[in-house]
Amino acid sequence: MYRVLVSDAINAEGLQPLLEYEEAEIIEKKVTDPEVDLETIDALLVRSATKVTEELMEKMPRLKIIARAGVGVDNIDVNAATKRGIIVVNAPDGNTISAAEHTFAMMASLVRNIPQAHQSVKNLEWKRSAFVGTELHGKTLGIVGLGRIGSELAKRAKAFAMNIKVYDPFLTKERAAKIGVESCSLDEVLEQSDIISVHTPLTPETKGLIGDEAIQKTKKGVFFLNCARGGIIDEEALEKYLANGHVGGAALDVFTQEPPGEHPLFKFDNVIVTPHLGASTKEAQLNVATQVAKEVRLYLEGKPVSNSINLPAMSKDVFEKIGPFHKLAKQMGVMAGQCLNEGVHELYITYAGNVTELETSYLTKAVISGFFKERIDVHVNEVNALLVAKERGITTGEKVSTNTYGYSNCITVVAKGEERQAIIRGTYIENYGPRIVHINDFNIDFIPEGNLLYVLHKDRPGVIGRVGKILGDQNINIGTMQVGRKEAGGDAIMILGVDKEVDDTTAEMISKLDGILYVNRLTL
Numbered sequence: 255m256y257r258v259l260v261s262d263a264i265n266a267e268g269l270q271p272l273l274e275y276e277e278a279e280i281i282e283k284k285v286t287d288p289e290v291d292l293e294t295i296d297a298l299l300v301r302s303a304t305k306v307t308e309e310l311m312e313k314m315p316r317l318k319i320i321a322r323a324g325v326g327v328d329n330i331d332v333n334a335a336t337k338r339g340i341i342v343v344n345a346p347d348g349n350t351i352s353a354a355e356h357t358f359a360m361m362a363s364l365v366r367n368i369p370q371a372h373q374s375v376k377n378l379e380w381k382r383s384a385f386v387g388t389e390l391h392g393k394t395l396g397i398v399g400l401g402r403i404g405s406e407l408a409k410r411a412k413a414f415a416m417n418i419k420v421y422d423p424f425l426t427k428e429r430a431a432k433i434g435v436e437s438c439s440l441d442e443v444l445e446q447s448d449i450i451s452v453h454t455p456l457t458p459e460t461k462g463l464i465g466d467e468a469i470q471k472t473k474k475g476v477f478f479l480n481c482a483r484g485g486i487i488d489e490e491a492l493e494k495y496l497a498n499g500h501v502g503g504a505a506l507d508v509f510t511q512e513p514p515g516e517h518p519l520f521k522f523d524n525v526i527v528t529p530h531l532g533a534s535t536k537e538a539q540l541n542v543a544t545q546v547a548k549e550v551r552l553y554l555e556g557k558p559v560s561n562s563i564n565l566p567a568m569s570k571d572v573f574e575k576i577g578p579f580h581k582l583a584k585q586m587g588v589m590a591g592q593c594l595n596e597g598v599h600e601l602y603i604t605y606a607g608n609v610t611e612l613e614t615s616y617l618t619k620a621v622i623s624g625f626f627k628e629r630i631d632v633h634v635n636e637v638n639a640l641l642v643a644k645e646r647g648i649t650t651g652e653k654v655s656t657n658t659y660g661y662s663n664c665i666t667v668v669a670k671g672e673e674r675q676a677i678i679r680g681t682y683i684e685n686y687g688p689r690i691v692h693i694n695d696f697n698i699d700f701i702p703e704g705n706l707l708y709v710l711h712k713d714r715p716g717v718i719g720r721v722g723k724i725l726g727d728q729n730i731n732i733g734t735m736q737v738g739r740k741e742a743g744g745d746a747i748m749i750l751g752v753d754k755e756v757d758d759t760t761a762e763m764i765s766k767l768d769g770i771l772y773v774n775r776l777t778l
Contacts, residue, residue, distance in 0.1 A: 256554050257294050261285045262301035264323050268543020271551045297550050308334035319553050321546035336564040343549040343561045348542035349533035354406035356532045357481040360505035369526045390414045396447030399454035400425050401630050408435050419443050424629045426597035428647050444471040456483035457628045466491040475502035481532050484508040496522050563635045576612050582688035583617040585702040585778050586680050587624025590669040592776050593676040600670040606655040607663035618652045696747045698738040702778050705752050710772035713739050713746040717769045728760045
């Protein structure tokens with residue numbers, strides 16, 4: 255008999271898969287309840303209230319799986335769970351429809367002035383001429399980020415005969431054609447759209463993505479929607495262009511700080527807001543509860559789960575052996591994703607040396623999940639990595655080679671895009687850790703961690719010094735530097751480890767230097 259602790263309030267109907275499981279005893283009490291014997295608990299279900307810390311896990315030696323009835327897992331120490339062989343699952347798509355519908359409802363309400371007209375009538379006014387709206391029919395909707403929610407929004411917009419332009423640097427032509435949208439550059443979306451809705455994850459790259467410079471490029475009267483993450487649209491810039499009349503209105507469900515308190519955007523009549531309601535429907539709450547209840551039951555029945563956000567459970571001995579290679583594989587995947595800023599259709603991994611004695615399928619999934627990190631708006635993990643790649647039209651595979659390139663073990667990742675490809679080779683050296691030893695035909699040697707600057711340049715005197723001067727002028731300290739070249743005077747690369755992130759302005763200054771061919775920022 256498995257003991258399942260439901261620590262937070264979770265929809266009772268959603269728990270049915272577990273309630274009907276004869277081999278499970280369901281306990282609906284807080285983890286802090288003194289009547290709960292934590293040492294006997296096999297599975298833990300939570301929402302956002304319960305904090306699943308390393309200390310709590312130490313009190314639960316039998317714990318095998320933690321389920322979060324929702325998307326975010328900020329309240330769960332995933333690393334601690336992984337080290338203990340505890341699976342963590344969530345419900346990544348349980349609120350997809352609710353979020354897409356809320357976005358569409360906000361869009362319709364915004365262009366037809368529904369909240370303002372509603373309040374006016376309740377104030378005993380009848381000002382029909384004050385609330386003349388705009389039709390959605392025939393308008394161009396720009397979607398920034400075509401993940402699950404963005405895709406669902408596109409389907410609904412098509413039903414209203416809207417033209418749909420999408421900016422997603424990782425969207426392949428095949429997938430765009432299948433969904434029926436036009437893949438564009440960000441500038442094209444900004445310049446041609448009547449309404450712009452953002453649906454990206456919040457990352458260092460997307461924070462402030464729609465800022466002053468971006469809004470300047472839009473049509474006069476453009477409408478903005480943000481039902482994704484606060485901070486993707488720069489709120490100060492939005493305020494500026496609402497004040498001067500360039501932006502026709504905005505609908506916001508999320509804010510940089512939540513709750514936002516007395517916010518300067520609230521003074522505008524053409525701004526409508528909701529308190530982060532994207533997932534707040536009865537159906538979404540039922541969906542996420544049902545989804546995680548099914549996942550827990552599948553796991554307890556010894557069947558595979560599809561929404562784990564960490565490694566599948568394994569013994570401590572196996573984890574210790576595969577752990578260093580797992581970290582290397584994940585970092586190589588992240589690098590490949592950041593080095594190839596375009597749609598990708600193939601992703602292959604080759605293993606050589608003593609790493610082939612391990613379960614390389616785990617490592618392959620680690621590479622793929624790392625590749626998708628910050629590229630799409632859902633959690634990708636070693637369990638669902640292959641499925642996500644397939645959904646995105648990416649062919650994946652792994653093979654074994656006898657060529658170790660002189661190392662005791664070697665992992666090679668090849669990502670092929672529509673225009674370019676990225677080749678990254680790494681190794682794990684006992685007592686020295688993971689190393690990247692080859693990038694795109696250049697031999698090199700550096701540790702894949704921290705903030706890195708990858709610069710392709712001509713092998714000429716003074717180039718490295720000029721790059722260093724710009725970084726110094728910007729108060730950016732260089733911690734490490736590795737260089738590689740194929741021949742004197744030809745192309746060369748430098749990998750600079752810097753103490754803080756290189757901003758857009760600094761990167762652009764470096765890219766304009768004589769002899770610089772390509773600049774890319776890597777965050778590992």
